[in-house]
Amino acid sequence: MSETLVSVQDMKVHFPIKRGVFFDKTVGYVYAVDGVDLEIKRGETYGLVGESGCGKSTLGRAMLRLNEPTAGKMVFDGHDFSTLKGEELRKMRRRIQMVFQDPLSSLDPRQSVESILVEGLRAHDLDEGKESTSKRLRELLSAVGLPTTALRKYPHEFSGGQRQRIGIARALALNPDLIVADEPVSALDVSVQAQVVNLLEELQEQFGLTYLVIAHDLAVVKHISDRVGVMYLGGLVEEATSEDLYAEPLHPYTRALLSAIPVPDPVVEDRRERILLAGDLPSPANPPNGCRFHTRCPWRQQTRCDTERPALRELKPGHKVACHWAEQIQSGEIQPHEVKPILIEEDDGISPDVPLVGPASVTEALNP
Amino acid sequence: MALLEVRDLTVVFQRKGEEPFRAVDGVSFDVEPGQTVGLVGESGCGKSVTSLAIMGLLPKRGAKITGTVSYDGTDLLKLSDKEMRDRRGRDLGMVFQDPLSSLNPVVPIGLQVTEVLERHRGMPRKEAMIEAKNLLDKVGIPDPNRRLKEYPHQLSGGMRQRALIAIALACRPKLLIADEPTTALDVTIQAQILSLMKELVQDLGTALVMITHDLGVVAGLCDEVNVLYGGKVVEKAMRHKLFAEPRHPYTHGLLSSIPRLDAAPGEKLTPIKGSVADNIPWSEGCAFAPRCPNALDICVQVTPAEEDQLGRLLRCHNPVVPGTPAAEEVPV
Numbered sequence: 001m002s003e004t005l006v007s008v009q010d011m012k013v014h015f016p017i018k019r020g021v022f023f024d025k026t027v028g029y030v031y032a033v034d035g036v037d038l039e040i041k042r043g044e045t046y047g048l049v050g051e052s053g054c055g056k057s058t059l060g061r062a063m064l065r066l067n068e069p070t071a072g073k074m075v076f077d078g079h080d081f082s083t084l085k086g087e088e089l090r091k092m093r094r095r096i097q098m099v100f101q102d103p104l105s106s107l108d109p110r111q112s113v114e115s116i117l118v119e120g121l122r123a124h125d126l127d128e129g130k131e132s133t134s135k136r137l138r139e140l141l142s143a144v145g146l147p148t149t150a151l152r153k154y155p156h157e158f159s160g161g162q163r164q165r166i167g168i169a170r171a172l173a174l175n176p177d178l179i180v181a182d183e184p185v186s187a188l189d190v191s192v193q194a195q196v197v198n199l200l201e202e203l204q205e206q207f208g209l210t211y212l213v214i215a216h217d218l219a220v221v222k223h224i225s226d227r228v229g230v231m232y233l234g235g236l237v238e239e240a241t242s243e244d245l246y247a248e249p250l251h252p253y254t255r256a257l258l259s260a261i262p263v264p265d266p267v268v269e270d271r272r273e274r275i276l277l278a279g280d281l282p283s284p285a286n287p288p289n290g291c292r293f294h295t296r297c298p299w300r301q302q303t304r305c306d307t308e309r310p311a312l313r314e315l316k317p318g319h320k321v322a323c324h325w326a327e328q329i330q331s332g333e334i335q336p337h338e339v340k341p342i343l344i345e346e347d348d349g350i351s352p353d354v355p356l357v358g359p360a361s362v363t364e365a366l367n368p
Numbered sequence: 369m370a371l372l373e374v375r376d377l378t379v380v381f382q383r384k385g386e387e388p389f390r391a392v393d394g395v396s397f398d399v400e401p402g403q404t405v406g407l408v409g410e411s412g413c414g415k416s417v418t419s420l421a422i423m424g425l426l427p428k429r430g431a432k433i434t435g436t437v438s439y440d441g442t443d444l445l446k447l448s449d450k451e452m453r454d455r456r457g458r459d460l461g462m463v464f465q466d467p468l469s470s471l472n473p474v475v476p477i478g479l480q481v482t483e484v485l486e487r488h489r490g491m492p493r494k495e496a497m498i499e500a501k502n503l504l505d506k507v508g509i510p511d512p513n514r515r516l517k518e519y520p521h522q523l524s525g526g527m528r529q530r531a532l533i534a535i536a537l538a539c540r541p542k543l544l545i546a547d548e549p550t551t552a553l554d555v556t557i558q559a560q561i562l563s564l565m566k567e568l569v570q571d572l573g574t575a576l577v578m579i580t581h582d583l584g585v586v587a588g589l590c591d592e593v594n595v596l597y598g599g600k601v602v603e604k605a606m607r608h609k610l611f612a613e614p615r616h617p618y619t620h621g622l623l624s625s626i627p628r629l630d631a632a633p634g635e636k637l638t639p640i641k642g643s644v645a646d647n648i649p650w651s652e653g654c655a656f657a658p659r660c661p662n663a664l665d666i667c668v669q670v671t672p673a674e675e676d677q678l679g680r681l682l683r684c685h686n687p688v689v690p691g692t693p694a695a696e697e698v699p700v
Contacts, residue, residue: 051554159643189410190581191659194625194639216554223627223637243633260559261629262584266607268630269588276563277556279510280524341510 005210006040006063006178011072013055013062017285030285032058034234035072037312040178045204045211047225047242049218049257053281054231060180060214064096065089077177094124097171101183103163107155113166114151120173136173143206144169144199161192165199172203182214197224218261222246227318230254233292234284236312240319250321250330252299279341291324298336299329369441370398371575372422372543376435379414379421383430391417393599393650394435397592401542404569404576406590406607408583412644414599415579419545421445422577423462424452439543458488461536465548467528471520477504477531478516484538503534507564526557530564537568544568545577550585562589583622587611595619598647598655601674604681615680615687617662654685662686 013033016026033055040046050056062069065081073082076096084092100106107116117137121127126136138148144165155163164184171179184200185193197220203209215221221228222242229239230253238251249255256275263269277296282288288295294305301324304310310322328334379392392414399405407415420426422437424444437444439459444452456462464470472480481503482496491499497516504512507530520528529549536544546565550558566589569576578590586593586607593610595603595618603616614620621640642659649655650671657667664686672683 051556159645161643189644190583191410191622191625191640192643194627194637195641197627198637198639218555219627219629222629223631223635246629256556258629260555262558262562262582262588263629264583264587264611264623264626265628265630266587266611269584274559274563276560280526280557281554341508 003042004039005042005077006038006212007075008036008038008059008063009073009075011036011059011062011074012070013058013067014070028285031234031287032284033062033069034287036231036234036236038229038236038239040210040212042177042210043204043208044226045213045224047221047228048212048214048231049216049221049228050231051216051257051281053233053284055234055284056214056216056231057182059231060098060182060212063212064093064098064180066098091124094174095177097174097176097179099164099167099171099179099181099184102187103160103167104155106167107163107170109155112152112154116155116166116170117151117173120170124174126174140169140173143172143203159192160188161195164188164196168196168199168203172207175207176209178210178212180212180214183216184213185220186215186217193220200224218257230257233282233287235292236320236322237293238319238321239312244316244319248319248330250315250319250326251293251323252297252329252336253293256298275336278339291322296339296341298339299325299334300337300339301325301334370400371440372399372577373438374398374418374422374435375438377418377421377437378434379417379426380432380434381430382432388432390599390650392421395594395596395599395601396435397594397601397604399543399575399577401575402569402573403592404578404590406586406593407577407579407596408581408586408593409596410581410644412598413596415581415596416547418596419462419547419577419579423456423460423545424449454488457484457536457541458539459541459543461539461541461544463529463532463536463544463546463549465551467525467532467552468520470532471528473520476517476519477523481516481531481535481538484535488539499538500534503538504531507531507534507537508560509534525553526560529553529557529561533561533564533568537572537574540572541574543575543577545579547579548581549578551580551582558585565589583611583626595622598650600650600655600683601681602656602683605679609680613690615677615682615690616684617660617686617688618656620688621659621661654683662688 011033012035014029014031017028017030018024019027036059048056058067061067063074069082073080081092114137117140118127118133121133127133137151141148141150146162146165185196188196204211213221213224225242228242228245229236232253238254249258256277259275275298279296282295290306290308291310294300304324310324312320312322314320315326325334375396377392377395381389381391395418397405407418409415421433426433433445478497478500481500482493485491485496485499500516501512504515509515509527509530523531550561553561562585568574580586590607593605593607594601595616597618603619614623624638625640627637640659646658647655648658653668653670654672657663666685672685674681674683
């Protein structure tokens with residue numbers, strides 16, 4: 001249980017912003033993931049939460065190298081995954097599978113379920129004759145709770161929950177060690193969400209899987225995960241076991257996030273105190289200096305917050321937080337104050353320190 | 369008499385060569401000024417169609433609407449298109465789910481707000497611009513003067529939703545219908561928008577119809593809650609009563625299938641079996657019967673009638689006894 005399966009070190013993914021018609025000038029970067037370290041132990045479920053645009057999906061995709069990371073490395077079961085190439089990479093990918101958010105658009109509408117499931121087996125030479133393959137397919141379907149008649153059907157013939165089960169069966173087909181599930185239930189109806197969540201938990205017990213669950217819904221993540229990492233604007237701000245995180249959130253952002261999630265109980269809702277954050281998420285193309293959260297933080301201090309980026313440090317065993325003042329905030333020494341929302345440019349991501357050179361349009365290029 | 373009285377509202381969609389589809393089936397509810405009424409349900413339960421029918425936004429052809437929607441004494445369903453246009457935006461405001469697709473992408477925000485003011489309150493452009501600025505300020509958009517000149521794509525999701533609320537509130541409508549106003553937003557932004565709507569209901573005495581699938585949102589915001597399934601209200605009660613003691617197996621099932629933030633560690637979720645597609649038509653019994661853990665033989669033979677039980681309306685042959693834990697999970 002305690003063996004580390006995945007270790008991500010200083011992962012960075014920066015997307016260049018290009019300008020110009022003939023000449024691809026890079027005028028800035030979107031700092032989608034900006035220095036993340038994390039470790040996932042074998043057999044555990046690691047939950048990654050954050051709001052849209054915080055880089056959680058990009059991080060998940062970069063770990064599988066579906067997006068090439070700009071810097072940093074990922075070590076998977078002792079192998080450096082980030083330097084693998086070609087055939088070796090393809091073989092290694094068998095052990096890391098992904099479940100996507102939207103089950104309809106991640107399944108080929110013109111492939112039957114059988115062909116969807118067999119495709120992976122063939123690609124990795126696991127298709128050993130008709131009989132054993134069909135036995136394997138039946139096993140898979142019964143594991144995810146679909147009837148064998150599903151094999152000959154096409155994705156559009158299923159409901160959302162059943163489609164997600166097909167997506168999970170496809171991931172399971174290759175006997176992976178790690179499954180990266182990116183928003184596995186957010187496209188489903190509430191009554192069906194629970195079915196899929198329970199299925200994921202049962203499969204984990206049955207096959208000893210390790211999960212990385214990426215989601216924006218903290219309640220779902222708290223339910224399913226052993227440990228949770230909270231992301232804000234490309235970096236981890238807090239990491240703890242899911243009970244600790246809920247019982248004692250240390251980072252101001254986590255506190256606000258937890259208090260913003262509605263609880264389906266009027267008694268609790270009437271009583272609890274909301275920490276309303278002012279304004280919007282700043283643009284990841286032009287992140288604030290210092291602590292990324294200082295522009296919206298109700299506990300912001302005069303010093304350090306806007307100049308020095310806090311590193312993730314272990315405050316208590318297993319509970320890491322990236323905040324300069326976590327201890328003082330926890331003890332009540334620093335009280336929250338009002339924050340005025342600042343204008344967020346829904347911007348084109350041009351950072352002011354990159355000079356604009358080269359033509360900006362065809363006309364400009366033709367008539368210099 | 370309540371401000372809005374919806375009685376027996378039924379919407380039937382008809383298509384050539386297809387069975388007519390009853391999207392909304394005899395829905396009735398009242399909304400008083402300053403009150404928030406919630407319509408809750410999963411996709412396909414008819415909650416959005418209800419709101420479109422009230423606003424007169426359903427197509428004339430293909431949708432047959434029956435029942436009455438009386439607003440301040442007049443039946444909105446009997447008004448002509450022109451009369452309805454005069455009311456929409458003035459007396460009735462609406463906030464839609466996706467702010468980007470409900471704002472005009474090629475018209476600056478300012479013009480979209482002043483359009484309502486000029487049309488319904490007869491304000492000259494200049495005056496309307498000043499009022500628009502005040503409105504944006506009121507819904508919490510920073511630097512409103514600059515925002516007035518900007519286009520929807522230049523605003524963030526939360527800001528767009530605020531602009532949409534500003535438009536809906538421009539003429540101080542007595543009734544506001546919000547159709548999933550926070551579903552497309554992040555939780556921290558959702559909290560901002562919900563607290564804004566709460567404030568508006570309290571300060572202006574607006575009647576609010578809140579349509580959502582999120583029981584958490586309902587628990588914090590609504591006074592009365594209608595739970596819809598397959599186009600009918602299956603349970604209706606004041607929120608404290610409904611959440612403390614859900615009686616309909618569907619309401620009960622919904623509440624025990626969502627993970628709660630304050631749940632004890634290791635608590636199991638109890639999903640409802642099957643999916644929304646497994647309905648039977650209401651004419652042949654209870655639409656929820658195929659998914660219901662409490663189903664009896666009678667449930668697939670006789671349509672359950674709506675019964676009044678001490679301030680709670682319930683449509684069920686075999687309601688959940690208060691205090692029972694969720695039914696054991698049935699393999700699908």
